[in-house]
Amino acid sequence: MKLTTWNVNSLKVRLPQVLQWLQTNPVDVLCIQETKLTDDKFPQAEIEAAGYHVVFTGQKTYNGVAILSRHPIEDVQKNNPLFEDEQQRIIAATIAGMRIICAYIPNGQAPGTDKFSYKLRWLEALEQWLQQEMAKHPNLALLGDYNIAPDDRDVHDPAAWEGMNLVSPEERTAFQRLIALGLSDSFRQFEQPEKTFSWWDYRALGFRLNKGVRIDHVLLSAPLAQRCISCAVDKVPRKWEQPSDHAPVTAELKPAE
């Protein structure tokens, strides 16, 4: 059972790459962020033709999330019922006995801005809702673009980034509060290459110089974490023509006993 998260930065532009990637990586579940498409423009038929069920919620220009699945999708929830939000940033569903939550956590712009306080309020409401969801669903996975690099190891130049958006103490504390609910950062369950990141700036040769940050994560509840046998970033599609600035991150679970 493979679960993937990928911020595609416009599904309109990236659909061919998503379909190409799925051909060689036929994962069970793919959580997509930043579709930037209203629901009437979503390429449902193309995705279903590739052998995937799909659910989505979007808006014009910004945000938008989707879950693609080889298995039937049930009990779909759009956005956090505890948080009034016009922005479409969450879609959740039950798939193969697991509660899958696909989240595009706000960027936050910079500490001290309105967008940053929205990010922190959004994360606080996510934590409250997750607590309820975890009580209902022991097998839960939270996949997405968190816009948080949890640790200095997750930043190419921690000194240059100190206190900035994505790494600030407030954001890292919010991330640790999610972990404290009983979630595991599946990437850190395993030995990993030094300087593994999931996002690189389009500018200034960010990818070529590996000036990146690890902000896309697969968090697993304890029963799923126990079944997890790997978690890895796939840098291959970041090398393609006209790539997303994010790479897909995949966690693999062995079958339940």
Place this chain on the structure above:
DNA sequence: ATGGCTCCGTTGCGGAGA
């Protein structure tokens, strides 16, 4: 180097991303 690149939209060049 408070920038660079990419995407979007009342198709221009400004906002947003991270």
